Amino acid sequence: MGLITYPPNKHETDSKSIFFIGSADETCRINDQRVDLADNGNFAYVVSLKLGNNQFRIDIDGESQEYTIVGVKPDEPHPIAYGRIYDSFPAKQPSKKNILRSILVSENQIEIPLNRAPMCNLERLGKYKYFLDLPDTDMDLDWVHYQTQSGSIIIGEVIRSKIPIIFKKPVASINEKWENNSLVLEIEYYQQDFAVCIDPGHGGEQMGSRSPKGIWEKELNLSFAQLLKEELINLNVSTIMTRDEDEFVSLDERVNYAEEEDSLLFLSIHHNALPDARDPNLERGASCHYFHEQSKPFANYLLNKVVEHTELSYSGLFRQNLHVLRENPDRISVLLELGYLIHPLESELISSADFQAKTARIVAKAIKNFFLQD
Ligand SMILES: [Zn+2]
Missing domain, CATH: 3.40.630.40 (Zn-dependent exopeptidases)
Structure with missing residues (x-):
């Protein structure tokens, strides 16, 4: 016997998309689109949403049910969820807060998604350590997302508005810019001989x-x-x-x-x-x-x-x-x-x-x- 386990009917969300999670014995169709089932019958199916009521007809193993998902505006813009920009409906009002929720780290770049360009002070403590101070930003750091396995960068424990950044390779310079709603730090390493x-x-x-x-x-x-x-x-x-x-x-x-x-x-x-x-x-x-x-x-x-x-x-x-x-x-x-x-x-x-x-x-x-x- 198939079922939908998420979301509940009449679920409200400020996201521009949502996923149906469930399982079926034989077949599942959502608004006449065939849903791919895993061998065990489970599925996760993403649909896009508009503001207001979104109607879905879900047929599982020949039984049909109606679903409504309600698109709503968030009170404030979403800065971040799960290490990525959260694609939501526009907010009712612009955010007064600039909340740091996530830091994305790759070999040569640190990316910090925010609502607006922050005040920013990068303090060099040596070739291997910097403090990034974002004094007008609220720190609520959920995620540091390392995009490479053998990373050369470690984000230390945040102290008030200061983020310690430790490098395993010597840093020559760091260039800051505001791009795609993110503070981006581009790192140049020393090319000196070992x-x-x-x-x-x-x-x-x-x-x-x-x-x-x-x-x-x-x-x-x-x-x-x-x-x-x-x-x-x-x-x-x-x-x-x-x-x-x-x-x-x-x-x-x-x-x-x-x-x-x-x-x-x-x-x-x-x-x-x-x-x-x-x-x-x-x-x-x-x-x-x-x-x-x-x-x-x-x-x-x-x-x-x-x-x-x-x-x-x-x-x-x-x-x-x-x-x-x-x-x-x-x-x-x-x-x-x-x-x-x-x-x-x-x-x-x-x-x-x-x-x-x-x-x-x-x-x-x-x-x-x-x-x-x-
Ligand atoms: Zn000794």
Whole structure:
């Protein structure tokens, strides 16, 4: 026995179209048009509407019924529904409010449908982060619609009238325009060549942690960084180092160097230790640290690759307020801790030449795959 499950008879709507939902055993016709049935007899059938009464005769399996759908004017214009302009009858009066309901995001464009052009202030916080402020717009954000799978843009949590926009690729410029009832931001990305700034932690009088056998962290950081540099060169990835020998380099100098050379990735290499109150027997494994949001996806990716392909366990992904990460907002800045140098067993593993060579290959490959494979 067939039936219509939506809409109810005498349904009122301000939309210029509606759909009938239902099912039939054999056949369904709406105003003499044959409705396609799925194998299970279900159907969804779209009809257009006019203002006022719209009459439909619906025949399901030979039984006929009359339906009325009433087209009405909305009180105010519809800005948006379901990520698209809602095609409604004209409003009784223009809207006093400009309500932001939806943001449509594609690789190179952000589109915000609104009733009228908003006041708009785009604040650049760096190559990877902007604040879009729409002070005369009411925020009632239902949808952020990402039109591409591997998006380079993340819309952050809206704070009052401010929308944080985080980019995974460095942005050269953003152009704003008002078009088709939408505020459109067109994004131009930097076309600069990819270069990695490798930062071997500590150096000179800054020794870092020390293994049970007396290996200093600064030495291990440097030897690993040198292996990583060779692996990257083998993969044709440009590389610079904040230090290439056992010397003191301040945290500011490390960041400034990455800035001057305009590298897109800053990767600091360390081997971990613990504060006094903890038990070194209980903690082991690799961890990755980031501060700015754009660095999180790579930090996560890198850590997972290291854990997947080495003997190191997963110690954690941390947002951490470290100088070389925090003061380095214009690139992907990540600090990798390759195991605990104070752990009785792990120290032997991570200081071995085999482990260092293998892990340098894994890290280099992770960098190449994440940044240079399209
Ligand atoms: Zn360290």
